[in-house]
Amino acid sequence: MPEADEVPPAQSATLRGIREAHDRGFRTVLSLKFPKAGTSFPSPGSAAMAAELARLDRVLPLVLGTVEIVTIGNEPFIESMPSERDERLNQFYETVARHVIEARADLCGADCPTHLYMGALNRLDLRQNRTAAVERYLTFVRDTPEIEGVDLHPHVPDEARIQDFLDYTIPRLRPDQTFLATEFSLVWYWQQHMTDRIPAAFAQRYGYAPETQVWEVIGEAIEDPFPSHKWNDLLALSPWFESKKHLLRDVMGLLRSTGRLAVATYGFRQIPSMTADWSPTKAPWLLNSVFAPLTVQHRGQALATPGYAWIDDFRRLQ
Template identity: 60%
Template sequence: MLRLAVAAMVALSAVASPAVASAPAGRVADDAYGALGANFNENIDDLDYGELQEARAGWVRGFFPMPAVNQGDPAQHVAIRTLNEASGRGYRTILSLKFPYNKASFPAPGSAKLAAELARLDKVLPTVMGKADILVIGNEPFIESLPAERDQRLNTFYETVARHVIDYRRERCGADCRTTLYMGALNRLDLPDRRTPAAERWMTFVRQTPEIEGVDIHPHVPTVESTQLFLDYILARMRTDQTFLATEFSLVHHWKKHLKDPVAATFAQKYGFAPGTQVWQVIKAAADEPFSQAKWNDFLASSPWFTSRSGFLGNQMRMFRGTGRLAVATYGFKQDDAMVKDFGPTKDPWLLNSVYASHTVKPRPSGLSAPSPWLKSFQALQPSTR
């Protein structure tokens, strides 16, 4: 069944991978292997079923910030409520549990602070276990932590949380529990200084824990080739029956290098921008007052730094699928408020990744967000049956 599922995933357009190795015999649902879904991060309230249908997406991903438990019933939090609703509509779902310790130390083993964190977890797990298809333990631990504590303290905390989740699933959801578990997510493995002893121990825990299906990665990279360094690192350190997620990936570091480039003279002249106007200034103008679809398309089409990477989504998925070990990847689906707020020459241009240009382009008469150039690639990378 798994090999047939992988074969089905590559029966796509030429944008997709021409061949994929057979998937390992894991416990993730057969139709997960090689999937490309929609990532919303914390902005799951922006989910629009018409846009998901247009994009032919079958998977949806968001994350839940654990401190939100202190603000009310987790089941009513927008992330969990929306993902559970999407599941009820037939979509497959991924929820990442976010533990933000970038402004405070990890709780010490046996401490009251750790007990309180696990008590919060016990309020969340009943709302998602057996409902989400995939639960990722952690969001970006090596970013959401104090730099000085990205060592064994990080490992001890996340291993404790993982064992707690594993015990809960075994005791409350049973051997045939729908929800599979991954550890996530690792960032910037293309940089040698990120392959630390703590990252090595992270992968050792993943490999040695039978209940963990694999690891999540977030390859936000300057080049497609940089992603290979992520794959080389994790695949060599997992069991052969394990798979990986890529719930975030992008060329954001490439886009950022070009924010101070001058825009094309032809574009500037056509739309009334002064000669020498820089890329970031045009993006800010669109953020302040959304462009027409034609104007935004002309801006991107006149930008060699963008058009030269127009095959990114297909190339990246070809690399992921070519391993035969990809469970699910999810790609940034819509621009959000944080992406456009105070846009300037040093801001990370996440908005250039999105499948829908919901903040830089006026919505369509139908009410659906304007598509970005990534929409056609995203559609082409879906199974032909969807």
């Protein structure tokens, strides 16, 4: 959303891209992102809140009636100051949501094809994150007829934790509501293994010292992308990764088995923020991606190479 103060929304690369995708026949999901990690939430009725809503009014006419799903918020309990993850967060997002609901009615009418969700909630597998503000957030979702559900971002260290997300969230929704999972991964599990020694077979095959750590080899691939066979060998010979190579199949099976899943999406390609300032403690988001253009050599004609493990299940799940 802050981009709308710098770039006219009609010229926004994000909004132009999603509208073009829609025009090509794709169904689309757009999250309205309010980054507040460094600034306080404006109070309802204040001049600052009026500015927030005026910004929304410059964006919504380009979105409502075109995008199939609009998620109000991105990760509010991360994109906020820890001291304000209380009723101030709730008041802000409730005010924004009501404004979007009113705008949809005015701009799009009763038969508007754009569905509204609230989003997105993180690490609800951890009991300390099930706060009063989270409860109020879900209560607002449940009690607001125009909101069709909630977005979940289960990035977890263990697939079983995703069930904890669902067990907590779904009973707090109306029976007719559904959920999105616009992000999910085992990124915190990957991170636990960044300082492991590389597999002995990989070290021998490619001439590495036995004590070389996984993050160091990934760092080499960032500096000078590997041939696909070398990248695949690093991951396939690592039991911690190889044992999870059907993550997409397994997680999608779990999400779909609830009967309440509306849409799930998954990280499609590596982006520069995943490789910047690489270190043993940086979250290894780059291991999630279906395509690995930043760690694996292109296949010619600038065609990115699929990352190891995900592409076959990704195709089957479409």
